[in-house]
Amino acid sequence: MHITLIGISDNKPDLSNQIKEIILEAAIFAGASRHYGLVAHLLPANAKWLMISVPLDDFLSRLEDCSQNVVVFASGDPLFFGIGNTIKSRFPNLSIESFPVANSLQSLANKLQVNYGLYRTLSLTGRSWHLFDQSLINGETHMAVLTDKVKTPSAIATRMCEYGYHNYSFHVGECLGGENERITSAPVSDMIGRDFNHPNCLLIEKTSKGLIQKGIPDNLFHILEERPKMMTKMPIRITTLALMELHRREVFWDVGSCTGSMAIEAKLQAPHMEVSAFEIRIESVDIIPVNCRKFGAPGISLITGDFCAGNHQNLAQPDAIFVGGYGGKMEQVLNHCHKYLKIGGVIAFNAVSDDSKSNFMEWINRNSFKDLSVTEITIDNNNTINILTAQKV
Numbered sequence: 001m002h003i004t005l006i007g008i009s010d011n012k013p014d015l016s017n018q019i020k021e022i023i024l025e026a027a028i029f030a031g032a033s034r035h036y037g038l039v040a041h042l043l044p045a046n047a048k049w050l051m052i053s054v055p056l057d058d059f060l061s062r063l064e065d066c067s068q069n070v071v072v073f074a075s076g077d078p079l080f081f082g083i084g085n086t087i088k089s090r091f092p093n094l095s096i097e098s099f100p101v102a103n104s105l106q107s108l109a110n111k112l113q114v115n116y117g118l119y120r121t122l123s124l125t126g127r128s129w130h131l132f133d134q135s136l137i138n139g140e141t142h143m144a145v146l147t148d149k150v151k152t153p154s155a156i157a158t159r160m161c162e163y164g165y166h167n168y169s170f171h172v173g174e175c176l177g178g179e180n181e182r183i184t185s186a187p188v189s190d191m192i193g194r195d196f197n198h199p200n201c202l203l204i205e206k207t208s209k210g211l212i213q214k215g216i217p218d219n220l221f222h223i224l225e226e227r228p229k230m231m232t233k234m235p236i237r238i239t240t241l242a243l244m245e246l247h248r249r250e251v252f253w254d255v256g257s258c259t260g261s262m263a264i265e266a267k268l269q270a271p272h273m274e275v276s277a278f279e280i281r282i283e284s285v286d287i288i289p290v291n292c293r294k295f296g297a298p299g300i301s302l303i304t305g306d307f308c309a310g311n312h313q314n315l316a317q318p319d320a321i322f323v324g325g326y327g328g329k330m331e332q333v334l335n336h337c338h339k340y341l342k343i344g345g346v347i348a349f350n351a352v353s354d355d356s357k358s359n360f361m362e363w364i365n366r367n368s369f370k371d372l373s374v375t376e377i378t379i380d381n382n383n384t385i386n387i388l389t390a391q392k393v
Contacts, residue, residue, distance in 0.1 A: 001066055001067060001068065001069060001070065001094060001095075002069040002070075002094070002095045002096075002097070003069070003070050003071075003072060003087060003091075003094055003095070003096045003097070004022055004026070004069070004070070004071045004072070004096075004097050004098075004099070005072050005074060005078035005079070005083075005084045005087075005096065005097065005098040005099065005100075006019055006022075006023075006071060006072070006073050006074070006078070006099050007073075007074055007075065007076050007077050007078050007098070007099060007100040007101040007103075008035065008038060008039065008073055008074070008075065008101065009075070009076070009101055009102075009107070009176070009177035009178075010034070010038070010075065010175055010176060010177040010178035010181075010199070011038075011177040011178050011179070012038060013038060013039060013042075015042070016099075018099075019099055020042070022071060023039075023042055023043065023044070023071060024044060026044070026047075026068075026069055026070070026071045027044065027046060027047060027048060027068055028047075028048045028050065028066055028068050028069070028070045028071070029043060029047055029048070029049050029050070029070070029071045029072070029073065030049065030050035030051075030052055030059065030063070030070060030071070030072045030073070031049075031051075031052055031072060031073035031074065032051070032052050032053065032073075033051065033053075035052075035073040035074070035075070036049055036051075036073075038073075039073055050062050050063065050066075050070070052072075052083060054126070056083075056086060060086070060087075060090050063087070063091075064090075064091070072084075072087070075103075075104065075199065076100065076101055076102060076103035076104050076106075076107070077098075077100035077101070077102070077103045078098055078100060079098055079100065080100070080103040081123040081125065081146055084096070084098060104146070104173065104176050104199065104201040105119070105121065105144040105145075105146065105201050105203070107173070107176045107177060108144075108171065108173035108176060108183070108201055108203055109144070109203060111173070111176070111183060112171055112183070112185075112203065114203070116144070118141075118142045119142040119143060119144035119203065120135055120140045120142060120143050120144065121143075121144045121146075122135060122143055122144070122145050122146070123145075123146040124145060124146060124147055124148060124151035124156070125146045125147065125148040125151075126148060129151075129159065129298065129299055130274065130299060132145070132156075133271065133298040133299035134271040134272055134299075136160065136163070136165055136296070136298065137212055137267070137268060137271035137296065137297070137298075138271055139206075139210075139211065139212065140206070141205065141206040142203070142204070142205055142206070143203070143204040144201070144202070144203055144204075145201065145202040145203075145204060146201055146202075147199075147200055147201060147202055149198055152195075152196065152200075153170060153172045153191050153194070153196055153200065153202050154191055154192055154193055154194050154195070154196075156191075156202065156204075157170065157188045157189070157191035157192045158192050159298065160188050161188060161189055161192060162293055162298075163292070163293050163296050163297070163298045164210075164293065164294070164295075164296045165188070165210065165296065166187075166188060166189055166210075167206060167207050167208045167209070167210040168187075168188040168204050168205065168206055168207060169185065169186065169187050169188065169204070169205050169207050170184075170185065170186055170187070170188055170191045170202060170203070170204055171183065171184070171185045171202065171203040171204075171205075172184045172185075172191070172196055172200055172201075172202050173200060173201050173202070173203075174196050174197045174198075174199075174200045175197055175199065175200070176201070180197055182197070184196070187207070188204075212268055212295075212296050213268075213295065214265070214268050214269055215234055215237075215238050215265075216234065216261070216264070216265065216268075216295055217234060218231060218233055218234050218261075220294070220295075221259050221261055221291055222259065222287050222290050222291050222294070223259050223287070224258065224259065224281070224283055224284070224287065227258075230258050230259075231258060231259050231261050232261055232262055232324060232350060233379060235377060235379055236350055236377060236379070236385055236387065237261060237262055237265045238265070239375065239377060239387055240262070240322065240348050240350060240387050240389075241262070241265060241266055241269055243348065243373060243375060243387060243389045244320050244322070244346050244348050244389060245346065246266060246269055246270035246273065246320065247270060249270065249273055249319050249320040249345075249346070250272070250273055250274065250316075250319055251273060251274045251275075251276075251315075251316045251317060251318040251319055251320065251342075252266045252267075252270070252273045252274070252275045252276070252318065252320045252321075252322070253275075253276050253278065253318040253320070253321045253322070253337075253340075254266065254275070254276070254277045254278065254322050254324060255278045255307055255321060255322065255323050255324060255325070255326075255333065255337060256278065256279065256280075256307070256323060256324040256325025256326060256327070256333075257277035257278060257279040257284065257288060257302075257324060257325075258279060258281070258284055258287075258324060258325060259284070259287055259288065259291055260277050260279075260284070260287070260288035260291045260292060260300065260302075261291070262322050262324055263275050263276070263277040263288070263297075263300050264291055264292060264295050264297045264300065266320075266322075267297045267299065267300055268295065268296070268297055273320075274299075274301075274316050275299070275300045275301070276300070276301040276302075276303055276315060276318075277300055277301070277302050277303070278303045278304075278307045278310075279302070279303075279304060280304070280305060280306055280307065280327065282304075284304075285302070285304055288300075288302050289302065301315075303315075307333060307336060308329065308332050308333060308336045312340055315340075317340060317341075317342050318340060318341055318342065318345060319341070319342040319344065319345035319346070320345060320346050320347075320348075321337045321340075321341055321345070321346075321347045321348070322347075322348045322349075323337065323347065323348070323349045324350070330356070330359050330360065330363070331359070331363060334347075334360070334363050334367075338367055338368075338392070341392050342392070343392055343393065344391065344392065344393075345391070345392050346389055346390070346391050346392075347369070347389070347390055347392065348387065348388065348389045349387075349388045349389075350385050350386070350387055350388070351385070351386040351388060352383060352385060353383075357374075357386045357388065360388050361374075361388065364388075364390045368392055368393050369390040369391060369392055369393065370390065370391055370393050371389075371390060371391045372388065372389075372390045373387075373388070373389045373390070374386055374387070374388055375387040
């Protein structure tokens with residue numbers, strides 16, 4: 001079986017003679033319902049149409065059963081975050097040929113007469129917020145975004161403003177190339193609550209500087225009123241995270257997160273990481289999200305309850321764990337961390353007493369860890385803090 005991918009716009013397609021010949025010689029075609037409406041008059045009388053809709057399992061199963069060549073219609077460039085990539089991934093040995101036209105983001109940029117090459121391209125179509133959040137924290141000045149019916153321009157604007165990213169403008173392109181084409185430009189805050197026809201896409205531009213603060217002063221955090229000192233101090237945070245070598249890590253757990261200061265600092269320092277904050281205190285359920293929004297740190301997962309009683313198999317496996325609190329159960333907490341931490345991953349702990357330092361070091365020596373590092377820091381007239389890190393082998 002041979003697959004021919006044909007990109008079309010959302011108006012009546014102007015196809016080359018070569019593509020018209022491919023269509024006339026084929027018997028099996030595929031595409032979404034709107035693609036069928038655009039090309040039905042071009043298909044042979046005996047044409048069979050495989051409908052592409054989400055979820056894709058049914059379409060892929062029917063495609064797998066085909067013994068004849070198949071022509072697949074897609075919007076724009078079929079290999080630009082499109083169905084072509086899905087087909088290639090599912091059937092890596094298939095013969096595939098592609099005939100693209102300009103994708104929707106290129107079309108929008110062209111209509112606005114802006115340099116498309118400046119934009120960081122992101123797809124939120126059926127995807128998580130992770131790469132979008134990373135781009136925000138990194139301070140991207142231009143973003144080109146593929147949307148879907150959940151992560152709409154309004155939903156994207158709401159998320160940005162929730163985390164303090166007000167210094168952007170939006171250009172929304174609806175039904176580009178079709179009869180209902182419309183382009184709307186406005187500040188990000190003005191896009192909240194607005195409805196747009198689907199399909200649509202989005203160009204986002206930064207309108208003024210808004211630098212993310214790293215090394216956040218302690219007095220800026222919302223804290224537990226009854227435990228005002230229960231927070232890892234800024235110099236300790238920065239040093240601990242540096243010793244954990246976050247640039248080499250992918251998944252960070254902050255166990256005993258309290259105010260979320262370590263999780264937030266980690267996310268801002270290394271936005272490529274997936275970050276989770278674990279906390280048993282009910283009061284922190286409100287404090288951590290407030291601090292995340294205040295400091296522009298979207299994408300931090302908050303897991304509440306007893307860490308040791310939880311089953312965390314559904315989370316991405318961490319390669320960096322910071323133990324900020326253990327509620328008098330150090331060994332139990334460390335054993336639970338050990339259960340999930342990847343081989344080669346790092347665990348870190350800040351000891352405020354000789355006993356906690358000794359207990360942590362003894363646990364490390366009894367388990368599969370190496371390269372134990374001890375760094376002493378004294379801030380003002382406070383007690384010396386021992387920053388302990390070790391690598392799992």
